[in-house]
Amino acid sequence: MSEKLDRRKKYTRKVLKESLISLLSEKPISSVTVKELCQLADVNRSTFYTHYSDQYDLLEKIEEEIADDLVKYLNSYEITNEEQSLKITLKLVEYIKDNHYMFQILLNQNGDLMFEKRMMNIARRFIMFNWMEEHNVEHHYSRYLSTFVVSGAINVIKDWIENDMDKSPKEIAEMISKFTNEGLSFLN
Incomplete structure (x- = not known):
């Protein structure tokens, strides 16, 4: 069970990182919102906040x-x-x-x-x-x-x-x- 959670955590962090990099190709970090980051990554906000405090923390x-x-x-x-x-x-x-x-x-x-x-x-x-x-x-x-x-x-x-x-x-x-x-x- 723990291994499954670790894989899920790694996957979630990976998609969030990829999503942020994708957004940064279009605009500066100051214009990126957690909401749009979560939408792009297909992750809910509570999951995001489990891993990071905000988009700057992720960056x-x-x-x-x-x-x-x-x-x-x-x-x-x-x-x-x-x-x-x-x-x-x-x-x-x-x-x-x-x-x-x-x-x-x-x-x-x-x-x-x-x-x-x-x-x-x-x-x-x-x-x-x-x-x-x-x-x-x-x-x-x-x-x-x-x-x-x-x-x-x-x-x-x-x-x-x-x-x-x-x-x-x-x-x-x-x-x-x-x-x-x-x-x-x-x-x-």
Whole structure:
């Protein structure tokens, strides 16, 4: 009996998440109501409130899941050289491609700006503790350099998503890696 309830809970949460993402493709979270969310998910409001306090809580849970996945993913690698950095970037870009609809919605104009900021902070911490340490970046530069690198990478990825992923994940990862490691000197 308990297993059946767990499956039902998982299913309910899944449909609510999918419904919210669908609504966010059309309008900002501030315009989404619990009523329309429940109608789209074919779930009654009391069931919704069993799981979430409101639509913002549901959005936060979706973002937390992605952030947790990303942290686990990043922690499974250690950047030790440029080649390893490229492999990690490629895996991250592949992860984004595999979940492109979710990222497309959460990073678009209707998405939550806090999601992008959360993604940046995760990546910044990872870069500061791994890549910068290995490259002996002075501490007073590390915060600014990591912000520069991560915001550039995120904006390249956003542009890639907006352009219907017109390049392969490998091409995007190579570009990001090249921009990060060589800066503008690669143009010479």
